[in-house]
Amino acid sequence: MIVIDNKYERHDPNIHEPILRCEGMVLNGQCPFNKAEGTNYCPMHGHNKSEIHIQNEIKRNYQLRRFKERIYALADSEQIKSLREEIGILRMCVEETINRCEDATDILMASHRISDLIIKIEKLVVSCDKLEGRMGLLLSKRAIIQLAGEFVQIISVHIDDPNVIESISEKMLESTRRIETIAEE
Secondary structure, eight states, X not given: OOOOOOOOOBOOTTTSOGXXXXXXXXXXXXXXXXXXXXXXXXXXXXXXXXHHHHHHHHHHHHHHHHHHHHHHHHHTOTTTXXXXXXXXXXXXXXXXXXXXXXXXXXXXXXXXXXXXXXHHHHHHHXXXXXHHHHTTOOOXXXXXXXXXXXXXXXXXXXXXXXXXXXXXXXXXXXXXXXXXXHHHO
């Protein structure tokens, strides 16, 4: 007769301690087999679940450590408070989504994704504007005009011809108006 290695050892209260009994439940009550070594359950009731749980825990901790390293690297970046790259990424996504459309039906099918991306871009632009305003990275119209006037004064120290100074001043005002028009769009 062939002897098969039996991983299920029946719990015998005369031989085994009560704490060795599997904690799993069957129709008649508690499982009649002994626990697998190092667990609270027999093989039938998932003795390896604790091992799987430990492996998952190790994997999750590794992933958390890896993500923490990436978060710290990003947090130390000088550009951390800039959303301009994210805006660019979203705009590229809109462009790529539209470029994949070959006809009106494709555009209609992608319209939800496109509108969702556009809403996200709008929110990011507003957030970026607020953030840059709070950080003092934006100049008001008055500050730009004052800065242009100061540049003209610096130039006038080195240039004696009033016509050249007037021409430079006009060009700076034109540039200011052109930038103002672009900003309003």
